Amino acid sequence: MSLLKFDLPVPTPALFASFLALDQAILDALPIGVYACDVEGRIVRVNHRAVQLWGRAPKLLDPAQRFCGSFRFESLEGDFIPPDATPMAHAVQTGQSFEGVEAVVHNPDGRRWVARINVGPLRDDDGAVVGGINCFQDVTQEHEMRVALERQQRTFDLAMIASKMGTWRYTMADNICIYDHNAQRLYGLTEARFLHDKDGVEAKFHPDDMDLMWARVAKALDPASDGRYDVEYRVKQLDGSWRWLSAWGLVEFEGEGVERKPVAIAGASRDLSELKQAEELQRLLTNELNHRVKNTLATVQSIVNQTLRGAADVEMARKTVNARLLALAGAHDLLTARAWVGADLSDLVARAIAPFPVSQIVLRGPSLVVLPTQALALSLALHELATNAAKYGALSSPEGRVEICWDARDDEVDLSWRESGGPLVAPPSRRGFGSRLIEHASRDLAGRFRLEFDPAGVRCWISASLAKSDEGAETVA
Numbered sequence: 122m123s124l125l126k127f128d129l130p131v132p133t134p135a136l137f138a139s140f141l142a143l144d145q146a147i148l149d150a151l152p153i154g155v156y157a158c159d160v161e162g163r164i165v166r167v168n169h170r171a172v173q174l175w176g177r178a179p180k181l182l183d184p185a186q187r188f189c190g191s192f193r194f195e196s197l198e199g200d201f202i203p204p205d206a207t208p209m210a211h212a213v214q215t216g217q218s219f220e221g222v223e224a225v226v227h228n229p230d231g232r233r234w235v236a237r238i239n240v241g242p243l244r245d246d247d248g249a250v251v252g253g254i255n256c257f258q259d260v261t262q263e264h265e266m267r268v269a270l271e272r273q274q275r276t277f278d279l280a281m282i283a284s285k286m287g288t289w290r291y292t293m294a295d296n297i298c299i300y301d302h303n304a305q306r307l308y309g310l311t312e313a314r315f316l317h318d319k320d321g322v323e324a325k326f327h328p329d330d331m332d333l334m335w336a337r338v339a340k341a342l343d344p345a346s347d348g349r350y351d352v353e354y355r356v357k358q359l360d361g362s363w364r365w366l367s368a369w370g371l372v373e374f375e376g377e378g379v380e381r382k383p384v385a386i387a388g389a390s391r392d393l394s395e396l397k398q399a400e401e402l403q404r405l406l407t408n409e410l411n412h413r414v415k416n417t418l419a420t421v422q423s424i425v426n427q428t429l430r431g432a433a434d435v436e437m438a439r440k441t442v443n444a445r446l447l448a449l450a451g452a453h454d455l456l457t458a459r460a461w462v463g464a465d466l467s468d469l470v471a472r473a474i475a476p477f478p479v480s481q482i483v484l485r486g487p488s489l490v491v492l493p494t495q496a497l498a499l500s501l502a503l504h505e506l507a508t509n510a511a512k513y514g515a516l517s518s519p520e521g522r523v524e525i526c527w528d529a530r531d532d533e534v535d536l537s538w539r540e541s542g543g544p545l546v547a548p549p550s551r552r553g554f555g556s557r558l559i560e561h562a563s564r565d566l567a568g569r570f571r572l573e574f575d576p577a578g579v580r581c582w583i584s585a586s587l588a589k590s591d592e593g594a595e596t597v598a
Contacts, residue, residue, distance in 0.1 A: 150450040162187035176228030193227035212253040309358035327355035348372035365393035452500035464496040473503035486527035515543030540578030
């Protein structure tokens, strides 16, 4: 099962050093464990979540603790994996990437947990590996759920055999299968007798599953086999829908040696629909988690890479990256509080302007819920507008004012940013990353965007379509 897949940026050596010098608070705000090694395998950076998960803090640049900061690292089968054989070691030594690797981690206090790991090499401008970065998280609960599902399936199998629920018997001589009452319900039949000929099978069993079914039947009927039959397939119900079933049985043989031949198969079936639905739900939840983490890391990489690209002042670039990542982390906090179903626009705006002179900012607007993608984009856009105002616009002087208004009308939400009372405004000589972030927010909102550098103050308008949720609350689509 995969968590995410990412391509790490390749900064210049000087800017790579700046990347490693990012504010520790930014790394600690990430919800997953992250650490980086140099080409010798020495740990050079680690965040707070990694220390929490490991149950100890590694010594940075310690040659005795290479590639991994955990107390003990094992495979899911319990085999010890030495540090120089970990995915991080392979990534640094061979340039190989690893996606969604699961392993068991032991902590010094005896705690044992399952980690899902994503590792990628770091390269310099010439493409040479200069280290590696590892992103990991605790998936113990998910792993235990998988094990429980497998155990539950085995328990159901034994219970079905013991209770003889959903039993059937197929005889070779007449090609007839007789189903008991429960089996008739499972197979969508109205009578016990079912002719197992070509037309009957094609009308009842899913075409994608018939090759497997016949292959398992042939294997069980082989006189040299143990006669065991076991298969999963879909069968058509009376309403035309499909139901997943598990069928198993034993072949009855007559004769001995070369005269041995199959005469019937007796077995039982059970409903796998809920189990299949649970597996599908778990797959969807895992994919959703993968998608969120992948998008977050992609956004972080884009912010770091774009901010550092061509930066003349490394220290200023570092501060800019820190501020942008803090804005992103603030939006994540709001989304996490609402289980990632959305964020209130009022809370989002208030969080975005919190680092700035809020006494000079007026907010007006109703409570509207924006969806996760829009919340992240709007948070970054508002941060860029406020940063620009603090440097060059209305927030750079005590007399300046900023008015942020939003409202919903005619199935749309309109958000406006108006500056006044600050220095005279002139259009910028070039289009920077901040402007692109603001424009990106409007695209994620599937709406319209306009930015004006009026001499009296910057003006920005963002409009987006509005949809209704099932509960009737207004939600940005």
